[in-house]
Amino acid sequence: GRVVVVAPIDDSPAMKAGILAGDVITRIDGKPIKDMTVEKIASMIRGLPKSAVTLQIGREGFTEPIEFRLERAPVKIASVEYGIMEGGAIGYLKIKNFGSETGRDAAKAMKLFKKKGVKKVIIDVRNNPGGLLSGAVEVSELLLDREKTIVSTRGKKGSGSAEVYKSKSEPLYRGALAVLVNNGTASAAEILAAAVRDNGRGSLIGEKTFGKGSVQKSFNLDDDIGVYITVARYYTPSGEMIHKKGIEPDRKVTVEKFSESDMKGLKAVREGNLMEHFSKGGIAYTIESRESFRAFLAGKGVTLSEKTGNFILKDWINRFKKKPLYDLEFDSQLNEAVKYIGGR
Structure with missing residues (x-):
């Protein structure tokens, strides 16, 4: 059977790398995992802190597999x-x-x-x-x-x-x-x-x-x-x-999906490691950094909608610090909950 990610743990290497609920793991460090036991797959993913593992993922909406390089780290879970x-x-x-x-x-x-x-x-x-x-x-x-x-x-x-x-x-x-x-x-x-x-x-x-x-x-x-x-x-x-x-x-309330045009832009961002290049030395999520990021992408010939560009920039910045408890800017489901319960 398929190995499906139920949900990545908050602040874990998988979540910080961008792995999502519903992703299907197909390879680990280049090795196909079809017909392997769950225990064997888990042992391949685990390892010493600061060592690396590469996961190949199949994702709905993507015609080609995506590779994620994770740096292993102890996972501390505050429930x-x-x-x-x-x-x-x-x-x-x-x-x-x-x-x-x-x-x-x-x-x-x-x-x-x-x-x-x-x-x-x-x-x-x-x-x-x-x-x-x-x-x-x-x-x-x-x-x-x-x-x-x-x-x-x-x-x-x-x-x-x-x-x-x-x-x-x-x-x-x-x-x-x-x-x-x-x-x-x-x-x-x-x-x-x-x-x-x-x-x-x-x-x-x-x-x-x-x-x-x-x-x-x-x-x-x-x-x-x-x-x-x-x-x-x-x-x-x-x-x-x-x-x-x-x-x-x-x-x-469904999560808004990226447009076909944005999907092409996101692929270019990933393949070119553009987030790493843009954010060298650390960066904060501000009006200035959003404008600078859009200009950076334009200079690389990458087209993204303003909303998608802001989303991936904020997501990237939050991977390297403690995430805020909640974020209403891009969370349509939480916004709907606030609207619903606010009228009760």
Whole structure:
């Protein structure tokens, strides 16, 4: 089968290099990976910090494969980031994955919002590949009334294996709620999204989710061979199975795609390493740097729309520093969520 990127981890070498959710890995350091095990592929990608690995990627909309050179680095994952958006009326909680501390950290966010009088919250689980079921349950409990169903698992027909997870406490937050989702929202993140939707707790905004709703266990056959076996499926509170189906948002907002002309320009930028040449010595994202970048591209004979040029410049600059918690300039989905929840 194909090796598909569910979602690159925030601030990881893959994200900084420009790898996206939905990309298909076809080669590693020039070697085809077809029919390789996931463990073998992972071992080829991992390596010592500061060493390099080259990934060949197939991407929707591109007729030719794209190569990315990644510098390996330790990946530190803070599963939760949060803050109050400009204006002070909306709380923003980004959950990158679900780990053992996610519920506790999300509770801290809700307590801060409550202390500051925030009554409208956006939870962002875009490009969240999932994680621990317990983490998704704990976050759901912060939002749902006691005894509301969060998720259920069911084994194969006739196995008698079934379990229902319900909220065991009163919610920490009862205000207006929107949840951002996309095709990188998977597994435990889909559980949270479905719990919010099916219980009428808030609206989902963005794009259809990934559709990973299987409960798997690993078994070692010997020292070198292991297998994953699906033992159950996740079901939403309404009884829907999401595996290989995904969840449709209540308000669909697609990410704007590059025009054919811009795609040609982006290819020239990549093949000519123009971002590296332009940004030598560091650069800030300002009106002056945007104008300078457009002039630089024109001098190289590269044509990009002003919006696309600004986007790739800002994206490049943010790869070398801590990204802002949110960015409304190019995020149409977040803008829609702000518009929606602002009217609640």
